[in-house]
Amino acid sequence: MATEIRDPERKRGIQRTVIWLLLLAATFYFGFIAMAVMRSH
């Protein structure tokens, strides 16, 4: 069974970090595609 994290503050911290990291990854993915779109004629 997975170890549950019970401390709500730590849980929030984890959620916040995950969201920021997902946003970072999405920015690079869509950012590079957007740059390629802008560069193509």
Added chain:
Amino acid sequence: MAHAHDAHAAHDHHDDHGPAKGIGRWLFATNHKDIGTLYMLFSLLMFFVGGTMALVIRAELFQPGMQLVDPMFFNQMTTMHALIMIFGAVMPAFVGLANWMIPLQVGAPDMALPRMNNFSFWILPFAFTMLIGTLFVPGGAPAGGWTMYPPLSQQTGEAFPMLIFAVHLMGASSIMGAINVIVTIMNMRAPGMSLLKMPIFVWTWLITAYLLIAVMPVLAGAVTMLLTDHYFGTTFFEAAGGGDPVMFQHIFWFFGHPEVYIMILPAFGIVSEIIPTFSRKPLFGYDAMVYATASIAFLSFIVWAHHMFTVGMPLAGQMFFMLATMLIAVPTGVKVFNWTATMFKGSISFEPPMLFAISFLFLFTIGGFSGLMLAIVPADFQYHDTYFVVAHFHYVLVPGAVFSLMAAAYYWLPKWTGHMYNMKLAKAHFWLSTIFVNVLFFPQHFLGLAGMPRRIPDYSTQFADWNMISSIGAFGFGLSQLLFVYVIVACIRGGEKASDKVWDSGRPHGLEWTLSSPPPYHSFETAPEVK
């Protein structure tokens, strides 16, 4: 640095439920130790699959002329060997080590996101089954090189969508793994463990994980655009439609160069753990090591076009990328200096992990120096796409990354299994590997300087001698790795009991050594306090 209080007591007082029984333990694994083991076993399997492909390549190159395989299949082997070794062997092995060691080293009970951890591992067998499955579809496996440059990669047959999907899956797995590592390190450290008190392996992985999150989506974006060019009529990289194939190369290497550091920064962390233990001295310049790692990671983002000097670029661009690349030698030099200074006047002993770490130090530095040679623009025009490049990156990746993985396995295996392994056989494995890896790759420098191109199944007779020696080295190196497997399997099955500190005569340092060998299935349920 780290002192654990009542670490043993902490894991003696909870309801200790062990692992699940049967296959379910592995299929539904959420325990970081189980997932770490899965990653490492998977990477070992892929190491042998990719290694067998390397032996096909070296067997064909044993002498000039076409002997064993047709040229198309040879190209499939070079492409698949690279993809499997990079994404299937080296990266998952480091993720496996991260899974096993980061929670133990930061005093956490598990990774922060254990269910996602399971998912990020189990994606991989599907991705690689699909990738290896391309060998059996009409048109064969991808053969345009692991870089997938268009327009060549667009000529791939039925394997094309499978390749793209597999790369997406590998990327998703890596990103999830990296998120887990960062979240664990940032949120799950034991009380008192400030960032600059973290073990150096944890630091190198933290920085590596940021690199992964930044560049794996770039690779995913590049292959997504390859896919839309192939099936949906876009022309991102198709000159006929106004696109630019060179743009793919820029995007690919924006991912590709940091990828090199993704495969080497955790290796630096491992070596930085091992050398102090067996030199019986603290790591020289801990802070400098951390800043050097961060500097290498930053510089890795601004050097990508050194892979493309021969494509053509303005002189200012050539100068910038040449000088920025050379700049990486500074923080790397800091690291090599610090490892040497750690050993200086130390009471050194030569157990298998230390032997591999010292070998890493010498042989990785050879790879670093040949990298500096390749960074020089006019020289690169001569060396580009020759065996000199092959020799360079194999020195970085085999006696570099792979040796560090072997060092890590020999360092932490007694902690993981609770048994000591056969030291004599491990040392024999070290000497055979070190000798054969040089027989295999050093002659490739001479071949490259003499002008032998890479990714070619046949060659002029002037290259025959060094190719034969290189192929003998390849088979010697490959066979030596069977010894590695034997030592690991024998250690898992039994052996002399390992103590908690394992390397009692050395100077092992960190929270993982405060736990029993093997550590309890659930460790650090009550966080240790670090002073």
